[in-house]
Amino acid sequence: xxxxxxxxxxxxxxxxxxxxxxxxxxxxxxxxxxxxxxxxxxxxxxxxxxxxxxxxxxxxxxxxxxxxxxxxxxxxxxxxxxxxxxxxxxxxxxxxxxxxxxxxxxxxxxxxxxxxxxxxxxxxxxxxxxxxxxxxxxxxxxxxxxxxxxxxxxxxxxxxxxxxxxxxxxxxxxxxxxxxxxxxxxxxxxxxxxxxxxxxxxxxxxxxxxxxxxxxxxxxxxxxxxxxxxxxxxxxxxxxxxxxxxxxxxxxxxxxxxxxxxxxxxxxxxxxxxxxxxxxxxxxxxxxxxxxxxxxxxxxxxxxxxxxxxxxxxxxxxxxxxxxxxxxxxx
Numbered sequence: 529x530x531x532x533x534x535x536x537x538x539x540x541x542x543x544x545x546x547x548x549x550x551x552x553x554x555x556x557x558x559x560x561x562x563x564x565x566x567x568x569x570x571x572x573x574x575x576x577x578x579x580x581x582x583x584x585x586x587x588x589x590x591x592x593x594x595x596x597x598x599x600x601x602x603x604x605x606x607x608x609x610x611x612x613x614x615x616x617x618x619x620x621x622x623x624x625x626x627x628x629x630x631x632x633x634x635x636x637x638x639x640x641x642x643x644x645x646x647x648x649x650x651x652x653x654x655x656x657x658x659x660x661x662x663x664x665x666x667x668x669x670x671x672x673x674x675x676x677x678x679x680x681x682x683x684x685x686x687x688x689x690x691x692x693x694x695x696x697x698x699x700x701x702x703x704x705x706x707x708x709x710x711x712x713x714x715x716x717x718x719x720x721x722x723x724x725x726x727x728x729x730x731x732x733x734x735x736x737x738x739x740x741x742x743x744x745x746x747x748x749x750x751x752x753x754x755x756x757x758x759x760x761x762x763x764x765x766x767x768x769x770x771x772x773x774x775x776x777x778x779x780x781x782x783x784x785x786x787x788x789x790x791x792x793x794x795x796x797x798x799x800x801x802x803x804x805x806x807x808x809x810x811x812x813x814x815x816x817x818x819x820x821x822x823x824x825x826x827x828x829x830x831x832x833x834x835x836x837x838x839x840x841x842x843x844x845x846x847x848x849x850x851x852x853x854x855x856x857x858x859x
Contacts, residue, residue: 542587549818566688572821591819599812601784605805609793630656641835655843659721660684669760686840691721699732713740718851
């Protein structure tokens with residue numbers, strides 16, 4: 529067993545490389561615009577050779593695993609039961625049904641397109657919940673196949689690109705349909721994949737629309753824990769009797785997510801600390817995606833094909849249509 533200092537020395541080079549790519553990606557995003565997670569992924573893929581290096585590999589694996597789980601757990605600090613309750617019954621029911629049916633649709637369409645159920649669940653969960661962050665969290669409970677990391681990175685690229693397109697188009701749809709600010713906020717928060725892009729899209733309409741959109745989006749983020757927990761049970765059951773005989777345990781990062789959400793709901797996390805935790809979470813996720821990018825070869829991504837892209841687009845369009853129908857008949 530490695531001593532603490534030896535362990536730090538072992539993971540430090542790869543972790544430092546992942547953090548450096550994360551900082552470079554953040555700098556590009558802050559100064560030139562665009563999705564920071566996509567930049568981190570693409571830059572990381574350019575340094576794929578480092579994942580084969582014996583010195584860098586342990587730290588890269590640590591960043592793509594432990595750092596990822598820490599980032600997902602800290603997302604819970606953004607959830608507040610009070611803010612979600614203020615939305616009323618309709619948005620809550622819409623999100624629960626929308627998330628559930630989108631994931632089910634992904635699983636069904638994956639079979640029609642001759643893809644794995646795991647990929648359908650991964651893309652469906654990413655579209656339905658919170659884009660790249662959900663893809664990273666869901667991937668941790670999927671079967672450990674040779675395609676898991678490739679599918680995860682494809683999903684991140686696809687949902688980030690589609691979310692950027694939605695950030696531009698969906699406010700135009702809200703304007704064309706002359707939706708009031710409350711309804712426009714529900715549309716944006718209930719459909720756009722990434723949290724930051726939801727906020728940006730809401731800002732294009734009004735401050736009220738931005739507030740509603742953010743709360744609806746955080747409600748979708750709150751669905752992350754039950755969805756990942758259910759999926760972990762589902763895939764454990766599919767893995768055979770031997771796996772079923774093992775003791776089922778809740779992933780620690782989900783417990784952390786739930787604990788932080790509860791603390792924040794009871795105002796036990798000061799606002800400044802909550803902002804710091806949100807920032808750390810963002811940095812952890814960017815660092816993790818940088819590491820995952822380094823672990824994936826470009827030729828592997830090229831071999832994914834058009835079917836997964838069609839699957840992700842279909843899920844995105846379904847979610848948009850679902851929310852529009854809810855707004856038409858429930859408001």
